[in-house]
Amino acid sequence: MNTATVGALLTSIASQNILGENVLWHHEDQAIYWIDIEAALLQRYSLTDAAYSVFALPQRIGSFAFLQPGPQQDFQLIVAFAEGFALYNPQTKALKWLSQPEVQLAGHRFNDGRVNRQGEFWAGTMVENAAISDTQAALYRLDATGQAQPVLGSLCISNGLCWSLDGRTLYHADSPKHQIKQYPYDAATGTVGDAVLFADTPHNAHPDGSTIDAAGYLWNAHWGAGKVVRYRPDGSIDLELTLPVSQPSSVAIGGPNLDLLFITSSRLGLSEAQLAQQPLAGNLFIYQLHGVQGVLENHCDLSPQWLL
Template sequence: MTIELAVDCRNQLGEGPIWDVREQALYWVDIAGRELQRFDSASESVRRCLMPERVASFALRRSSGMVLALESGFAFFEPLTEEFRWIARPEATIGRNRFNDGKCDSSGRFWAGTMDDAGTEYTGSLYRLDADLTVHRMENGVGIPNSLAWSPDDRTFYFADTLDGRIYAYDYDAPSGAISQKRLFVSTSDPGSPDGSAIDSEGYLWNAEWDGWRVVRYAPDGSIDRVIPLPVQKPTSCAFGGPDLRTLYVTSARWDLAPSDLAAQPWAGGVLTMQVDVAGLPAARFAG
């Protein structure tokens, strides 16, 4: 498998890639840099939008623009006009927390989790933002929320706590958006911890391992199907893109890497790409 550097963006904390099938473009964020970024696959040009505060994750909307999970809450953003509008700040009284990973389900709800900004305490929660803009807390006692994904049949929801080093599976009820029957899906070992994920069309979960130098493809039963070594220590998330959704994009970080580490891994913080033999699924869009 040939791994290439698609964007030499050198993000401190690149995260949350999403492929827009309408635009044939990749969007992702640099949390530490407060930037939303867009890579046009045809022109290979990159556009960056500076946000009013750290932006952790987002989802495309069915109409236009996107919904964001910023440091302190949810907001709408229109990239073409750079119009920005706050929706809700569910943890306005918890100053130590910030939002982290998020994704949209097939029914058009946006899910995102919060975390202790230092990444050491279990003060976070998992929230669901519905199309009518109501906010629901779905889990609490979360360390570092990551890896939100749904099986193609919408019966299983995946959610990782990086602080635990575990990915969990839940029963998922698509009509109501309810989750139940939390159970261990996989537990990772040193040095890597589970970060962001993507589901392919066969129902396998592709997970980027923070500090693990790799992406792992897990079968629905939790067994390892394949391991893809990477030339970067801190891959953060992945997404399927390209005309046939067989291009895997992987974001990464330079966070806490010493100068000697950066010299040894010059692609750190960039967006990596590779061709894979299975297609992904189009990114779900927010219905609100």
Template sequence: MTDVVVARRCVVGEGPLWSVRDGLLYWLDIPEQRLRWLDPATGATEGRSLPDVVGSIGLRATGGLVAATRNGFAALQPATGELSYLHDPEPDRPEHYFNDGKVDPAGRFWAGTLNDGPPTATGTLWRLDADHGCHPMRRGVICPNGLGWSPDARTMYFTDSRRYTIFAFDFDAESGRIGNARVFASVTPPADPDGLCVDSEGCVYSAQWGGAQVVRYDPAGRVVGTIPVPTRLATSVALGGPDLRTLFITTASIGLDAAQLAADPAAGTVLAVTVDTPGVPEPMFAG
């Protein structure tokens, strides 16, 4: 059973990220341009306003966070909310913005862009290296979402929500190359696969926007469990806590009027449930 661990609502809560280094859960309220964090040991929460729309974050080895923003990749200092821009790979595409992203096992940060308007296959999945060079890794993306890697770093998962599909790729950790794209799992509308994380057994947890659930897939893409969510718009997931066995679930309240919010008290909150299999520590961006 899921519990509400942060009751203060987000419009679109996204990008949950557990930091072993800090003992904190970070997440975003994207439309509100706000970074938030929770100390589960005390229940205390804090937040900072951000000067740009941030779609995703990752840990940074030199301290703070790395972020994918409306205007490219940036370093983010949680204490102040300050952004220092590193690289904008699409300066000629002002209609594009970054969405979900994650750090790979070798310390590179991956994030995808999408069109700010009617869904079109014009987005790109980008890889930001430690030297701040950017590389387009997959084009023709409609809505880039959940990313993750298998514990052996040989498989990468990538979600295109508007294709209702989680893809798997062969992954070369040394070079950062991907290949052999294939369908890992398909989701039936009106649910969309959104953010994901991978546990230490190699199973994939996928938040299902519109589906009021989180689905767990085994490494072959078979459904091996579902976690009901007490609100329709689950956005993303992260394994954390002291033993990495707490599944944190972010949610959204966007589009709900006062009566709907009153009837859906979990909308926009952060939820948590204890699971049997722990996660793995999130890698840190090396740049």
């Protein structure tokens, strides 16, 4: 019998993001990190002292992850900026470009990204302006040499990236198609097999950011429908959380006991009337979970020569 529930809303961080995304829990820091894509910001909220910090970035950002700590390391983050993959340090502003596979494609930018169970950073692109683009988006895997290798093509908005607990199944969504798909993943070759439908989402729900919990269930933000949904491993719905905002964008599970649910949201495209009805739009939400635990996020493990 399932006893998993989402408890009370503990707090809402008044970030008022235009497009909040890519929330991550950093266990060593005991802090939540997330981004505002449109405002080109990295944000941090400490659970220890409730301090909220904001770091300006050199350009819009699609996604990021933490680098595996090491000696003599100039960078802290692996980032999919709008124009491509780079190493970055938000304190010193040190920047090192690695790969820009779609920089020549007008109307494209990088979007959702994540580190897999093997420590590789993956990120996908999106067609932001179809009027000036005649090429579709793609999902990329950053290899050990710092180069982006295409994995999936023919996409509109790459989203919902996460992996099963054993790392053998890739979950991915092309948001406008209202589907979350799963793919067998071969870690030895870095390739994915044929897609299998995992879940359909309602017509008003665009599948956005996802995460996997310790039971192997998938959590997904339903952009437009104002919900976060937990799916069983067979793709059936286990529970739904209705939010006070219509555009939740990404989810993560963390906290000292790995039992807190973090959800980013967006104000993008909402009218004045909608914003009046959703005054918390753009905030980060923290809910208490019961009967659910998260798993620690993997850090990106690049070859040492790429970190200097």
